[in-house]
Amino acid sequence: MTREEAKLRIEELTEKINYYNDLYYQQSTSAISDFEFDKLLEELIKLEDLHPKFKKEDSPSQRVGGTITKEFKTVYHVYPMLSLSNTYSEEELIEFDNRVKKAIGTNFEYIAELKFDGVAMSITYENGILKQATTRGDGVRGDDVTANVKTIRSIPLKIKSNNIPPLFEVRGEVFLPLDSxxxxxxxxxxxxxxxxxxxxxxxxxxxxxxxxxxxxxxxxDCFVYGLLGENLDIKSHHEALIKIKEWGFNVSDSYSSCKDIQEVMSYINKWERERFKLPLGTDGIVIKVNDYKQQEILGYTAKSPRWAIAYKYKADTASTILESIEYQVGRTGAVTPVANLLPVQLAGTKVKRASVHNANEIKRLDLRIGDTVFVEKGGEIIPKITGVNLGLRPENSIPIEYISNCPECGTPLIRKEGEAVHYCPNEKGCPPQIKGKLEHFIQRKALNIEGIGSETVDQLFAKGLVKDPSDLYDLTFEKLCNLERFGEKSANNILKGLETSKTVPFKNVLFGIGIRYVGNTVAEKLADHFNNIDALAKASFEELREVPEIGEKIAQGVVEYFAQEEHRVFIERLKKAGLQMEAQKKVIEFESNIFEGKTFVISGVFQNFSRDSIKEKVEKNGGKVVSSISAKLNFLIAGENMGPSKLEKAQKLGIHMISEDEFTDMLK
Incomplete structure (x- = not known):
């Protein structure tokens, strides 16, 4: 492909992907499958890597991230992000209404909006292109989080409408949907x-x-609720909401025009229960005078506008009886106490159980069986006990003592220094741990073994056929057909699923193995960095800490896992079964041979690159990245906070150390 052809294809892909994105997030329409969409995006990213000069400002490749931000730059707001006055009282709302009437008369209307529970954000656009996103901070200045905000797919990178001012700012609430x-x-x-x-x-x-x-x-995700700028030709807040929705922003349809405070009250009462059906958290209602000129007349106090107020819903609390505490054992051996309650209505649902978290929380609350406890929904999602009504405590009640032995297998529990959670160390003999590891191994993000569900896991374990995930690969047609309610078709489906799992990428296998603290994202980073299971198993604590996003706890978890003989035997059995224990080598599209024959070690944190992207640049230009420092090494690319042992060894051997800027100059 010529440079001109690449330029045209990048433009075509950018336009096409942005179009599909807009259809999905603004019109709830899926014009192509996720697979087809991902293939288009993958092609675009490859072309942009080869021809970075042709990457457009509104490129959808920014949605997948890749930027590393060491420090978030402080930005002063052009328009201060003031806080709102809060009230929990209808009487104070009426007082607010009276103050408004006194200043501007009775010829006005309110706009009532849900107050979403997220992070306030200011986003600036120049000539229709997203230029900067800033957190609220202290209202006068905030942090520049542009790279992160660009990953939010419902926020336009470029406004398609022609009728837009050259410079404007939108305000919105960034939130994490409840599903996520x-x-x-x-x-x-x-x-x-x-x-x-x-x-x-x-x-x-x-x-x-x-x-x-x-x-x-x-x-x-993000709901946008405000528009600011010069010469906007907009007369009211309602007009602004309509305009920003036309421009492609995600505006909640839950707002309402209210001709007086009584209609505002009706809106508040309507959403007091309805809000629990929404896909995100809310904590109140925002009431604003609609007309901009009337807002100007009302003006501001030092901290908040006089033309707006927030009505906060009181936390939905219920009072009920603590009947018992049960202890659940998870896949990692973590023991979690759960309170069984006399059923009570809370936030639109009947609550029978509540989280107590750990032994520290039981002690802090001084919980006792038979106590009348207060229950709230944390984030309006997870029921939790927040206190005890001591006035109703039964006489001669005894404080709850946290169990000392596993409720499933009887093994004495352990508690690591600095951790609040108790663990059962009997991972080979504790039934819920064994079954939990099996269910983890077969899940979609791991080995994705079709035909096996939690009921089948229970059967296989009960019959003694499977005690760890490697035993799955010893299953035969005859063994499966002897299971209850199992026919020929079910047995063949499982065997087929097991055979297919042998083609699953190494990163999925690593996640499925079930090392404590190694989630899906961490497994991918470790697989990319170490390339195969043997290199990972040999890695030291310091070498693991060199991997981006790998903290001390994760590194220690990996070292401890591979230090155990039974885990090494387990890995060997998976290897023998034929699972992928090495990452597939990426096809490198070379840019030059300027680093041919040269070796590099990368250490520390960098301003403009991730370590993976530096490695990719080295390889695309003919070099090789190695993990350890030796006398044969050519360059150590040194970022901030690099490992002290690497620095000391490099200085001792006289290795040529270069900065990020020097590396960039070498590429030029």
Missing amino acids: FNKINKEREDIGEPLLANPRNAASGTIKMQDSTVVAQRKL
């Missing part, structure tokens, strides 16, 4: 990580992550 929040927590629970507290905190933490690739995988 629950999926993240399910995976965190599965790999032994503490659960995220609520969607708002999760959204806030995600938008400040250094690696925009991880941000893209979290699938954040």
Whole structure:
């Protein structure tokens, strides 16, 4: 393909993918399959890598991330992001209404909107192109999170309408949909990580992550609710909402025009229960005077506008009896206490159970069986006990003592220093751990073995046919046909699924193996970095810490896993079964041979590259990236916070160390 052909194809793909994106997120229409969409995006990314000069500002390749941000630059807001006055009282709403009437009379209307529970964001567009996204911060200045916001697919990278001002700003709420929040927590629970507290905190933490690739995988979303700029030719907030929706922004249809405060009250009452049916968290209602000129007359206090107020719903709390505590054992051996409650209505649903998290929480709350407890929904999703009504505590009640032995197998529990969770160490003999590991191994993100579900796992375990995932590959047609309710077709489906799993990529196998703290994303990073299971098994703690996004806890978890003989035997059995234990080598499209015969080690954190992208650049230009420093090494590319042992060894051997800027100059 010539340069001109590549340029035309990049333009064609950019336009086509943006069109499909717009159809999906603005009109809820899927014109092509996910597979076809991904293939188009993959082709675009490859072409842009080969011809970076032709990459457009609104390229949809930015949606998948790849930018590493070490520090988030401070940005001063052109228009301060003021906070709103809050109230939980209808009387104070009426007082607000009276103040408005006193200033502008009775000829006005309100716009009532749901107050979404997320992260306030200011997004600036120049000539229709997204230029900058900034968090609220202290209202005067915030953090530049542009690279992360560009991964949010419902936020346009380019406005297609011709009727737009050269410079404008939209305000919106970035949030984590409840489905995404629950999926993240399910995976965190599965790999032994503490659960995220609520969607708002999760959204806030995600938008400040250094690696925009991880941000893209979290699938954040955004509702836009405001428009600011010069000479906008818009007279009211309602007109602004209509305009920004026409421009392709995601505007919630839940807002309503209200001719007086009584209609506002009706809107508040309507959504008090209806909000629990929404796919995101809400914590109240925002009420604004609609007309912009009337807003100007009302003006501002030092901290908030006088023409708007937020009505906050009181946390939905119920009072009920704590009947018992049961202890659940997960795949990693983590023991989680769960409270069984006298059923009570809460936030539109009947609650029978609530999370107690760990022994520390039981002690903090001083929980006792028979207590009357207060229950709330954390983030309006997960029921949790928040307190005890001591006035109703039964006489002679006894504090709950956390169990010392596993409730399933009787093994004494352990608790690592610095961790709140108790663990059962009997991973080879504890039934829920064994079955949990099997269910983890067969799931879609891991080996994706069709024909086996949780019921089949129960049967296989009960019959003694499977005690760890490697035993699955010893199953035969005869063994399966002897199972209850199993016929020829079911047995063949499982055998076919097992055979197909032998072609699943190494990153999926690594995730399926079930190393504590190694989730789907971490498994992919480890597979890309070490390339095969043997290199990973030999990796030291320091070498693991060199991998982007791999913290001390994950590195220690990997080292401890491979230190155990039984795990090494398990891996050998999977190898013997024929599973993929090595990443497929990528086809390298060479740019030049300037690094031919040269070896590099990459260490530290970089401003404009991820370590993977530096490695890719080295290889595309004929060089080779190695993991350890020796006297034969040509270059150490040194970023910030590089490993001290690597630095010391490089200095001792006199290795040529280069900075990120020097590496970029070498490429030129």
